[in-house]
Amino acid sequence: MKVSELGKGGLPPADVFDRMCPSRGVLEHVTSRWGVLVLGALNERGYRFSELRRKVTGVSEKMLAQTLQTLERDGFVLREAHPVIPPRVDYSLTLLGREAADLVAALAHWSERRVPEVEAAREEYDGRATAIAAVR
Numbered sequence: 001m002k003v004s005e006l007g008k009g010g011l012p013p014a015d016v017f018d019r020m021c022p023s024r025g026v027l028e029h030v031t032s033r034w035g036v037l038v039l040g041a042l043n044e045r046g047y048r049f050s051e052l053r054r055k056v057t058g059v060s061e062k063m064l065a066q067t068l069q070t071l072e073r074d075g076f077v078l079r080e081a082h083p084v085i086p087p088r089v090d091y092s093l094t095l096l097g098r099e100a101a102d103l104v105a106a107l108a109h110w111s112e113r114r115v116p117e118v119e120a121a122r123e124e125y126d127g128r129a130t131a132i133a134a135v136r
Contacts, residue, residue, distance in 0.1 A: 029074055034059050034067040036104045039093070042077065043101035046092035076100055 014023040071077040076097030082088040
């Protein structure tokens with residue numbers, strides 16, 4: 001690689017299709033099942049851990065903690081621990097997190113709107129698969 005091909009900071013340009021590119025890990029964190037939902041919830045407002053767990057139904061305590069830690073490490077989530085008894089921890093989005101949340105929210109809202117078309121496509125596909133199996 002030539003020096004002129006290097007991107008910002010002297011690194012090669014990001015290429016999410018390259019398995020070694022760090023952008024792929026970022027994409028995986030943001031678009032994971034729980035990552036999308038946590039970012040979406042925090043895009044509405046800040047939450048305490050227990051509130052967030054109630055908002056994102058179905059997530060285990062362990063997975064929520066792991067997801068929040070990953071998103072915090074990546075710079076998307078701000079964790080604020082308050083020195084009170086009982087302990088209180090608030091979670092909110094950073095500016096970077098808000099940008100990512102806006103993007104995944106658009107995808108989440110699109111998927112909500114398109115459920116009927118997806119279900120119809122699944123039924124058609126399953127019908128074809130059943131018909132082919134019956135012929136065999």
